[in-house]
Amino acid sequence: MRYVLRKLGFYAVAAWMAVTVNFFLPRLIPGDPVQLMLTRMAQSGPVESGQEEALASMLGLGHGNIAVQYWDYLGSVVHLDFGLSVTYFPSPVTDVLSDALPWTLVLVGAATLISFVLGLTLGTLAGWRRGSWLDSLVPSTTFLAAVPYFWLALLLLYLFGQVWGVLPLGGGYDETLDMGFNGDFLSSAVEHAVLPAATIVLSSVGGWMLGMRNMMVSTLAEDYVTAAEAKGLRPRTVMVGYAARNAVLPSVAGFAISLGFIVSGSLVMEIVFSYPGMGFTLLQAVENTDYPLMQAVFLVITFAVLAANFLVDLVYGFVDPRTRQAR
Template identity: 50%
Template sequence: MPYLLRKLGLLVFTLWVAVTLNFILPRLVPGDPIGAMLAKYQGKLDPQAVAALTQAYGLDQKDSVFAQYLTYLGDMLRGDFGRSIGQFPTPVSEIIAQAAPWTIGLVGLTTLLAFLIGSALGLYSAWRRGGVIADSLPPIALFLNSMPYFWFALLLLYLLAFRASLFPLSGNLDPFLTTFSSEWWSSMLRHAALPALTIVVTAAGGWLITMRNNVMSVMSEDYIAFARAKGLSERRLLNRYVLRNALLPSFTAFGMALGFVVGGSILTETVFSYPGLGLQLYNAVTNLDYPLMQAIFLFIALAVLLANFLVDALYALLDPRVRDGKTA
């Protein structure tokens, strides 16, 4: 319990730092939405129109930076992130509520699937090393893991969507469908198939290599040799000693991967025009949409911190040394 309380306190402090940086960093970005609009229209907007837009976008604040910071903290605690500049007057909370399920459903599930597939193949590759299939997996995994993600995504789009017309080229749903009907689910799965395949194929290779190295390291330990000398069966040796200890180092990386689901979805959703948080973040940066940028950055920070806290809790469950306070 003291271990988890320390981790919870660290989570709260880190979240406060992230919130503070989230307030500061967008204000350091050069330019503003009104300036970008003037550049687009070559400065031909009426000064009164510029003043009206500045007031509508909430960019005419005359309070001190500290007062703005306190107002920002209060609004954030109420779940009020303001109105989007690029999609004015839509509230930012509404945009996130619409986009988040698509990102979590697609990138979150495929990240978990890539971890499970890659770890299982990595365990097989290390445990059955010397076999043709087991020894051929690492070089294939290295190739897939080093392959440019966007190139593989564009290749799938060209071959399976453009040439073969097996999958849609972009989007997440066909229009005019009844929500959660059989046609809705079919359309959703067809639109998600190529992005999901891209994530699983390119990410599973890294998990395979990581798990294989972990298993090889565990198998070289003295307690494994002692367990073999005691005559333990291969199944018990694998399940009780090798797998449990080899998985522990991977959980930290997996927690980070889950936390960065939102940030890592930018390329996925941009290439496939998938309307999740990654695409919204890309649009917010290009439009200098400060409220939307701040909300999504905060969402990313919170996701990373919660994922790492869950991993720490899982460590405490799996590793008795952590529960007993013998290790950090």
């Protein structure tokens, strides 16, 4: 319990620091960001009365001294009130995020999990059977990891979308269909997600495989693995229960960071495939100087990374009890 409380305190402080940095970001921008946003909003339609005060409050640039503005900003964050989006005016920022977040969580989350599990499995087998044909695949997988995201995405798009014409060229679903939990829409969404997911898996599985393979080779030389083999334990028990369990610890820590950044989406992938996720939404916010949307996206990404690292810290403490010992 003390371990959990200590971790909670650390991440609570980190979350407060992230919110504070987000509060000061608009103050570092040259000029008046509120007037800039109002000018852009006016191009899309009439600006509602009181919108200037609402934007100023959301950005922490409201009336009163710095302490009052900071307190108002904390209140808006607690109530998830991020104002209106300039890019998608007059839609609230929360509505924009709620539309984009599920696409990214399902696609990038599933692809990251698949690449992680597949990479660890292949890396475990390659490290256990050094010199085998599977071990010889490591250089080719690392080559895929070195290939730029956009190049691999464009290659898959050209082959499967234009040459063979078996998969759609972009988008998240067939826009002629109504969104909902029905067979036609779900099958269309899966079909549109195949190429983006394949891009993520092919680009990242090599890194997980190489890291796990090297850790397996190092772990197999440890005395406790030699002792387990000397006891006559089954090879599978030694590989999974002794070698892989300890070799996987560094990969778990790396997976925590990847898991947290799932909500940010894969920016390059979503641009190439015009996929309606968080990465594409962030790009639109930057291009349109949409400060409310940018601030909200940054906070969501930060909190997701902190939450993912906290959960993995708990798992790490369970897998390796030594990490729970206070120094």
